Amino acid sequence: MKKEQYDVVVIGAGPAGAVAAAMLVRKGRKVLILEKMHFPRFSIGESLLPQCMEFLREAGLEGTVDQHAASLAFQYKDGAAFYKSGAYTEFDFTKKFSKGRGTTFQVKRADFDKLLADGAEKAGAEIRYGHQVNDVDVKVQQPILTVENEDGVAYQVECKFLLDASGFGRVLPRLLDLETPSNFPIRQSYFTHIKDNIDDPSFDRNKILITVHPKHSDIWYWLIPFDDGTASVGVVGEPEQFNDDYGSNDELLNAFLRQSPNLEKLLANATLINPVRTIKGYSANVKRLQGGNFALLGNAGEFLDPVFSSGVTIALKSASLIAPLVDKYLDGEQVDFEADYSTPLKKGVNCFKTFVTAWYEGGFQDIIFYQDQDEKIREMICSILAGYAWDEENPYVAQSERRFKVLVDICRTE
Numbered sequence: 213m214k215k216e217q218y219d220v221v222v223i224g225a226g227p228a229g230a231v232a233a234a235m236l237v238r239k240g241r242k243v244l245i246l247e248k249m250h251f252p253r254f255s256i257g258e259s260l261l262p263q264c265m266e267f268l269r270e271a272g273l274e275g276t277v278d279q280h281a282a283s284l285a286f287q288y289k290d291g292a293a294f295y296k297s298g299a300y301t302e303f304d305f306t307k308k309f310s311k312g313r314g315t316t317f318q319v320k321r322a323d324f325d326k327l328l329a330d331g332a333e334k335a336g337a338e339i340r341y342g343h344q345v346n347d348v349d350v351k352v353q354q355p356i357l358t359v360e361n362e363d364g365v366a367y368q369v370e371c372k373f374l375l376d377a378s379g380f381g382r383v384l385p386r387l388l389d390l391e392t393p394s395n396f397p398i399r400q401s402y403f404t405h406i407k408d409n410i411d412d413p414s415f416d417r418n419k420i421l422i423t424v425h426p427k428h429s430d431i432w433y434w435l436i437p438f439d440d441g442t443a444s445v446g447v448v449g450e451p452e453q454f455n456d457d458y459g460s461n462d463e464l465l466n467a468f469l470r471q472s473p474n475l476e477k478l479l480a481n482a483t484l485i486n487p488v489r490t491i492k493g494y495s496a497n498v499k500r501l502q503g504g505n506f507a508l509l510g511n512a513g514e515f516l517d518p519v520f521s522s523g524v525t526i527a528l529k530s531a532s533l534i535a536p537l538v539d540k541y542l543d544g545e546q547v548d549f550e551a552d553y554s555t556p557l558k559k560g561v562n563c564f565k566t567f568v569t570a571w572y573e574g575g576f577q578d579i580i581f582y583q584d585q586d587e588k589i590r591e592m593i594c595s596i597l598a599g600y601a602w603d604e605e606n607p608y609v610a611q612s613e614r615r616f617k618v619l620v621d622i623c624r625t626e
């Protein structure tokens with residue numbers, strides 16, 4: 213079979229794939245993205261963090277997101293709000309410790325992902341929609357992919373470097389036996405889009421609202437408003453917490469929303485736009501993130517948990533880290549992908565991991581709702597909530613676990 217040749221092939225045109233491709237074509241590389249779906253397509257993960265915008269800027273895509281935000285009903289976002297049994301607190305991302313942009317958007321991912329993919333295409337990447345990668349051979353010097361188009365026609369492509377940005381498709385982890393269990397227990401989420409009809413003037417549409425279940429502190433809800441009167445709403449818990457017979461997914465989500473008095477009140481006039489969907493067991497990990505002639509980006513590598521909206525930020529950080537290294541590799545330079553890609557990427561991921569673990573153990577909830585928090589410390593926490601989890605000048609990044617433990621103790625004993 214005659215093989216087509218590319219410098220780089222990217223599996224998946226989601227945020228990680230589109231941004232990595234845009235960065236590489238801007239460096240003059242011949243890049244092909246293979247995407248099994250047609251865009252726009254639904255994806256979960258709608259609340260971005262300001263750190264994302266810095267990576268979009270590097271890829272030349274920040275401007276297009278800012279320009280199209282109003283027409284695509286992207287909601288201006290400047291922070292995160294938390295509610296638990298009558299206590300409300302909010303973090304203003306413009307008052308963060310780290311330098312960098314302090315605002316971003318809450319986006320309908322179908323439109324956002326298409327915008328980024330179109331941007332990568334405009335920059336020079338070739339995208340084939342409806343083309344699914346079914347097999348890879350990375351044991352040869354130049355990876356070979358076996359692809360199937362929508363007519364069922366199979367063909368092969370060869371590249372010098374392969375990027376797996378296939379998200380929950382996890383193409384290389386499955387094919388190369390790289391999967392390893394996540395440290396987190398299996399959790400499940402039920403979610404949908406609503407016409408929210410919120411008329412409470414004190415409700416701040418510029419922030420994601422995270423609400424803790426009044427009885428079970430490990431169950432939580434998100435409410436992510438968009439700019440057109442619609443919102444994304446979801447609940448997260450362990451599957452056995454959703455075991456009662458609720459009939460349908462719609463009824464289950466409705467029942468859980470009614471269990472939270474503040475959400476019940478806020479969403480009293482809300483109407484469903486789509487049937488409620490569910491996703492289970494999304495936390496995932498891999499044995500390694502690279503293999504010399506390939507690397508895993510975004511969710512194709514590790515996925516933690518939705519609670520702090522870190523998914524797209526990590527996906528874009530992975531793209532931002534890998535692109536210059538692949539460029540060097542294609543120039544024939546020696547590149548240590550473990551030291552220069554996996555290790556730095558994991559630093560920020562592990563910082564988020566500390567937050568997520570502490571959230572479910574309850575310590576982070578104590579920190580968030582602690583009334584007398586030192587302002588400087590609050591700015592440092594705020595920075596990480598804004599996605600700046602790789603800023604080593606922030607002590608809560610540099611020594612996240614140790615610092616966190618101390619802070620939890622302070623908040624619990626005072």
Ligand code: FAD
Pocket residue numbers: 223224225226227228229246247248249255256257258259260261343344345346377378379380381382383401491494509510511512515517518520521522523524525527
């Ligand atoms: P994706 O966006 O999943 O893109 C992967 C692409 O690869 C897809 O388009 C897919 O069709 C394609 N693909 C897959 N297999 C193949 C194949 N074999 N051949 C060709 N193409 C293929 N993140 C946030 O930042 N904010 C949030 O608020 C948030 N909320 C979340 C809520 C829940 C319940 C969950 C589970 C996740 C949430 N996330 C959130 C995480 C977010 O969804 C992901 O981290 C993000 O979409 C990862 O981007 P990606 O580019 O790695 O992959």
